[in-house]
Amino acid sequence: MNRRKFLQASMRGIGGALLIPSPLNLFLSNVIGCYSHRALAETLSGGAGYDDRYRLISISLAGAPARWGFDGALQPGGNDPFRYNGQNSRKESMLITKLTPDSDGINGVLGSYATHEVGGVHLPHLWSGKIATPNQGSTSMSNLASNLLIMRGVRTRDGHSLSAGLPLNPGTGDSLGGLMAGRSKLAIPSIGYHSDARYYQSSKGIPETNAEINNPISTLLSGFASGANLVGLSETGVGEKMDLALQMMKEKAGSLSRMVPISYEQRLAAKKLMKLSYGDLTGAYASLYSKYKTLISRSFTEAGLKLSDVDGVAIAGAETNPFKVESDGLYGYYKGQNLSTMIPGSTLLKYLAEGMAVTEFMMTGGGVKSASNAPFLEGFSCFSNVVAGVSLQASSFPGVEDASDGGAIQRISLDGHKSGSIVQMVVCAAYFRAISSCIYELITQLKKIPSTVPGRSRFDDTVIYLGSEFARDANDDASGTGHGWKGAVFSIFSGMVKSPTVLGNIQVTGSDEGKRNTWGEGAPVKAFTNQVAGIGNVVSTVAGLLDLPSPTRNSAPFAKKGPNGWIETTIGEAENVE
Amino acid sequence: MWSKRILLILMVFTEGCTIKVSPLLFSDEKPRESARTSEPVRVEARYGGRAYVESTLKEIFKVQEGTPEAEALQDSVYFNRDFGDGFDIYAASQKGEGAGYVHEFTRLGKGTGESARIQQAQGSPMRFAATMKVCEALLDQDVRLTAVMDRIHPGWTVAEAGRPEFQPNRQAVSAAYQVFYRTEDPDPDVIQAILDVGTNETRAATAWRNIWKTICYSTHWQMI
Numbered sequence A: 001m002n003r004r005k006f007l008q009a010s011m012r013g014i015g016g017a018l019l020i021p022s023p024l025n026l027f028l029s030n031v032i033g034c035y036s037h038r039a040l041a042e043t044l045s046g047g048a049g050y051d052d053r054y055r056l057i058s059i060s061l062a063g064a065p066a067r068w069g070f071d072g073a074l075q076p077g078g079n080d081p082f083r084y085n086g087q088n089s090r091k092e093s094m095l096i097t098k099l100t101p102d103s104d105g106i107n108g109v110l111g112s113y114a115t116h117e118v119g120g121v122h123l124p125h126l127w128s129g130k131i132a133t134p135n136q137g138s139t140s141m142s143n144l145a146s147n148l149l150i151m152r153g154v155r156t157r158d159g160h161s162l163s164a165g166l167p168l169n170p171g172t173g174d175s176l177g178g179l180m181a182g183r184s185k186l187a188i189p190s191i192g193y194h195s196d197a198r199y200y201q202s203s204k205g206i207p208e209t210n211a212e213i214n215n216p217i218s219t220l221l222s223g224f225a226s227g228a229n230l231v232g233l234s235e236t237g238v239g240e241k242m243d244l245a246l247q248m249m250k251e252k253a254g255s256l257s258r259m260v261p262i263s264y265e266q267r268l269a270a271k272k273l274m275k276l277s278y279g280d281l282t283g284a285y286a287s288l289y290s291k292y293k294t295l296i297s298r299s300f301t302e303a304g305l306k307l308s309d310v311d312g313v314a315i316a317g318a319e320t321n322p323f324k325v326e327s328d329g330l331y332g333y334y335k336g337q338n339l340s341t342m343i344p345g346s347t348l349l350k351y352l353a354e355g356m357a358v359t360e361f362m363m364t365g366g367g368v369k370s371a372s373n374a375p376f377l378e379g380f381s382c383f384s385n386v387v388a389g390v391s392l393q394a395s396s397f398p399g400v401e402d403a404s405d406g407g408a409i410q411r412i413s414l415d416g417h418k419s420g421s422i423v424q425m426v427v428c429a430a431y432f433r434a435i436s437s438c439i440y441e442l443i444t445q446l447k448k449i450p451s452t453v454p455g456r457s458r459f460d461d462t463v464i465y466l467g468s469e470f471a472r473d474a475n476d477d478a479s480g481t482g483h484g485w486k487g488a489v490f491s492i493f494s495g496m497v498k499s500p501t502v503l504g505n506i507q508v509t510g511s512d513e514g515k516r517n518t519w520g521e522g523a524p525v526k527a528f529t530n531q532v533a534g535i536g537n538v539v540s541t542v543a544g545l546l547d548l549p550s551p552t553r554n555s556a557p558f559a560k561k562g563p564n565g566w567i568e569t570t571i572g573e574a575e576n577v578e
Numbered sequence B: 001m002w003s004k005r006i007l008l009i010l011m012v013f014t015e016g017c018t019i020k021v022s023p024l025l026f027s028d029e030k031p032r033e034s035a036r037t038s039e040p041v042r043v044e045a046r047y048g049g050r051a052y053v054e055s056t057l058k059e060i061f062k063v064q065e066g067t068p069e070a071e072a073l074q075d076s077v078y079f080n081r082d083f084g085d086g087f088d089i090y091a092a093s094q095k096g097e098g099a100g101y102v103h104e105f106t107r108l109g110k111g112t113g114e115s116a117r118i119q120q121a122q123g124s125p126m127r128f129a130a131t132m133k134v135c136e137a138l139l140d141q142d143v144r145l146t147a148v149m150d151r152i153h154p155g156w157t158v159a160e161a162g163r164p165e166f167q168p169n170r171q172a173v174s175a176a177y178q179v180f181y182r183t184e185d186p187d188p189d190v191i192q193a194i195l196d197v198g199t200n201e202t203r204a205a206t207a208w209r210n211i212w213k214t215i216c217y218s219t220h221w222q223m224i
Helices: A003-011 A023-044 A160-165 A176-183 A216-222 A237-255 A262-274 A281-301 A350-364 A383-389 A421-447 A535-545 B002-018 B050-060 B068-078 B104-108 B125-139 B142-149 B170-180 B188-198 B204-217
Strands: A055-060 A098-106 A109-112 A115-118 A121-124 A130-133 A137-140 A148-155 A190-192 A324-327 A330-333 A376-378 A462-467 A471-474 A481-484 A488-493 A501-503 A531-534 A559-561 A567-569 B093-096 B100-103
Touching (some): A055 A176, A055 A350, A098 A421, A148 A535, A176 A190, A237 B204, A262 B125, A281 A421, A350 A421, A421 A462, A488 A535, A535 A559
Parallel strands (some): A148 A531, A190 A376
Antiparallel strands (some): A098 A109, A324 A330, A559 A567
């Protein structure tokens, strides 16, 4: 038996014991024969293996919308201490989640902060409504709350760009995505979509693939296509011998520390992927994009999804702060007769639709024969997209003129700084309905995929991490918001969460002049040594759920995973602190 | 030495696929002393960017600038973001007129937005898939095979590949290996394994073609 035949024989698990040319060859043949290939096949197919059990999906609500209408729960207990503004007047408050008839109000309505109880937790009124599901369906938004963990009252930093990265990359070491990718053997370990390269860092040198491209799925996988005839793809004959030689090179080079150890696995992963047939990737992406685009569009326009006391209200605007809007430094007021028609039907959160399509494909396989997968997908801009995507009709804003040409302006921005309470409530309701619809659909798909752990679905081992640069604080006069970096909100949707949960303390009275309301400013938490929660506490929570070492090890988590794999809170119930 | 081999054999066949063996068992080296006093400073290994890979391949395969082949290599490597962004950060971005950041791909009008971008020059399955394609595309051309063979056997041609002195052997494969790994002494086991790729191949040129492909496939010649 010559050397090659011996190796072939030992790779098949027979006859090797009596003819041993060298220990290294024996080791290699066994490794190739039954360890590496099997592990690789398992991981590529999303099969068994610790490394690829978990998924992290980070969605950044870029632009930082006000959260008190969605997950910035201000009265989770139902009757927690609450203050509208310095004078505690509902009439001039940003903190509204619904409108009710009131002769003392503006054009017969007055806003209030109203909640809806879900699983014993009082979430903002929006949760009493419905969200769109595929095929023109809908479901109660409260169904999404079952797997919701809210961390509120988090002190982060001011500034849009830098603060957006902190929840993912809070320090100088590995980012959450880098840690996820570093543990994975999947073909595309990390994807960034309309994100910033600074938010990702991997000490193992695992790259994040940027998918800001027209057809992300087919482009991401295009490198693996058209390679079926390559000699090196063969698993027998010369291809087999090539693998053995390359494995030998890896072992020798590895001992000399001259090689990135994972590169051999990466090449094998490439080989595996090049042998696959991917089907119609363009069609797969188009289908997924269309699904999410429809869900988003319906969230903004479908009458049956709108709440009659939020964005389905037929009232006229007025020249008062709650109806204020802005355009490039010019201010006006929404004067339409029907709030429900304020946002045009053409509104589309393009990045959200694209990002969700890529996310679903990469996290589930998308129904196409593809081994490609990613344990980490980083966020995509959302709220800023609303600003850019909404072209309000100039006729609704007769008081606003474009100073540059004297004519009526065609576009009105809905910047959170200068949008009044009612305008902002209407926009954010539709926006968060869209976000919720997309996340609910993604969860539905993740639940269909079995986890690597028997009895669990992939959603049970996934963290959908929803954050933004900061939350928004609320002007006492209902005229807009500021950067609420003293009270950011981060939410997690995961199968590890079994009931709606709100954690973190907030101040009843805001500390800044003009913000003396219960907008969500962080208050000390006893379990955090009486300090206000910081971004580290949030990151430690996410890392812990994913069995990652925390990049912020000096910060305790809000909650941790219990022995049964489901979440357990560690800091007590949320409080509003006087 | 032999006692180590026997130990290893027993371990492999009793524990099978789940075996985890320290690399030290495979060498004759004595276990190292504690590294506390002599731990060298570690420099993170890093892959060269697309410009580095392109220029290395051009040199190895003697691709002349300005030729259609150079253009093809440029398209498949230099304008392929799977090989990472530019090694020179100043080449990777440039200030546009009043608009801030303009990526080089956009500036050059190639690959605009239609290739997934690896943020840094690092290894990835996408990179090595591209490497395999490029290596095969180059070596499937007789002119490129002849060019690279000329580095170890001056005067080699496809037509005369069957001559006895042109047959693959350990010495010639070592020379081929060092075309890609210029500063590395080839390991005897590695050379034998690469030589095996050409063994039993009756077509002499194909034997060499596959040997070169194997070396070209390997990942760490792209490291800097």
